[in-house]
Amino acid sequence: MPPPLDQEVLRQKSRWLRRQTLQICRQAGEARLGSAFSATELYVALYYGDFLRFDSSKPFWPQRDRFILSKGHALGGLYPVLQDLGFLTQAEIEAICTPGGKYGPYGDCVPGLEAQWGSVGHGLGVGAGLALGAQMDAKTWLTVVMIGDGECYEGATWEAAMFASHHGLGNLIAIVDRNRACSIDFTENVLRLDPLDEKFRAFGWEVETIDGHSFAEILPAFQRARTQARTRPLCIIANTVKGKGLSQLEGNPLGHVITPSTGPDLERAIRELA
């Protein structure tokens, strides 16, 4: 467990992470830069902000918190963190999406987190099952699931939301990366998701809404999530910007699928992330 860091250090870490993520997404083709960049500060807070409990020398340490990246398309943005913390080696990172490499843009079994998938809508239900299993056996670890707002179109997400509150899963935390865009358009154009907080509240969850790029808001919310005893699951809706940090992606309805890979686009991206 790294020591807690001050916010400026976390902001620097986020800038580093975006630069590293661009590199991985260029290499890994299908990895989604826009999705990763909306979640960058959340990743940093989860792994460097004294939130998740883990031991990178023992990825299956029984007392670890179970973190599920349900929005698996954003895994590209987590790889540098996992390498930095020692879950993955430099060679493994360099082999992503190369013949013989173990890991892909969405991965399957990646050390440092419990699960992530290329298909959406699995995480909240799997997380609810994990949390119920922990509750049955009086385990104290938390289950933390990051879902994209696009996943809130999936019926399975709401099946799980109902299930989690019915079973009083106070050990389950959902973080919604509310970047307001799915793959080919903005969510409110496609099919309105707002008011998302009221939807989760109506399903019996505690809900907190934060700015998902501000450590001043993320850190206290995560600390409360960690320390407060609950009898209901907690949903943290993090308002974010898809593609945050790159002018080519921010506000672009196709920001999910664009990765500046060559030429002036890449040069501009590198400049903006410097």
Added chain:
Amino acid sequence: MKTMRDAFLERFTEIAKADRNVVLLCNDFGAPALDRFRAELPRQFIHIGIAEENLVNAGAGLAMAGKQVYLYSIAPFVPLRCFEQIKVHMGFRGFNMNAVVVGAGFSYDKSGPTHHSLEDVTAVGAVPGVEIWTPSDAVLAEQLAVHSLRPGPKYFRFDREAVEDLYTPKEDFSRGFSRHGTGTDLVIVATGTIVHQALQIAKALKPRNVDVSVIDLFRPKPLDADALLAHLKPARRIATLEEHFLHGGLGDSISGLLHDHGLTVPLKRLGVPEQYFFEYGGREALRKAAGLDLATLIARLA
């Protein structure tokens, strides 16, 4: 006579009493034997609501938390309403998840085609690594409760009807099939309760000088290829019989097995023709409509 469901659940309840790690999730599908499980082991019983995707998702989470997981449902809804979840959670990582479903083929004979299960073996069979069991009697179903504790994902497809027992608990089920009779004029490979129909066919053809044996293939996947081929090679004719659509079913598996090994024994695949049946007159009427009643089958195989 006991149903497969009751035989399985009664044994399963005893297993779960001894092993608190066993949990059963259901999607609003009951049985008297399940009522007993609920009453005696409420902490190991989870009613998921009528929500099949979450049945598999939450089941996967419980498996990740170290539980031995059972998903109990009526056959047409698991696997079809949650097929991608089955692919991802049972297929990718091979979790200890057992889908236990009731309603093979036309079992729900008066409920119409939403409740007929004629695609499930093809669907589950398409997912690598999932064992499929389609027993023909309650004795085997009870043994499967014990077998289910072995690691890995499994699919148990039970008939709803109680049928005569074919086996005793001493039977060796490990090869995935049992042979009845020694005839080689015609070898019928069948699965599920329609095996009983195959045994009737064998009896009916005997006086016509057709010596028939029946292979009850109660584990359609994986096939024990060598053992099966040893029984199929001497056959002059082979027929397959299943209460399931033909596409991707038992007949296709056997046909593939024979061809892959260069065997060119004449083969007839008998199953449900490619259509849905809006017929409410009971199991026999449905089998008749599908050409799977005894008289039609005898005529097709004579």
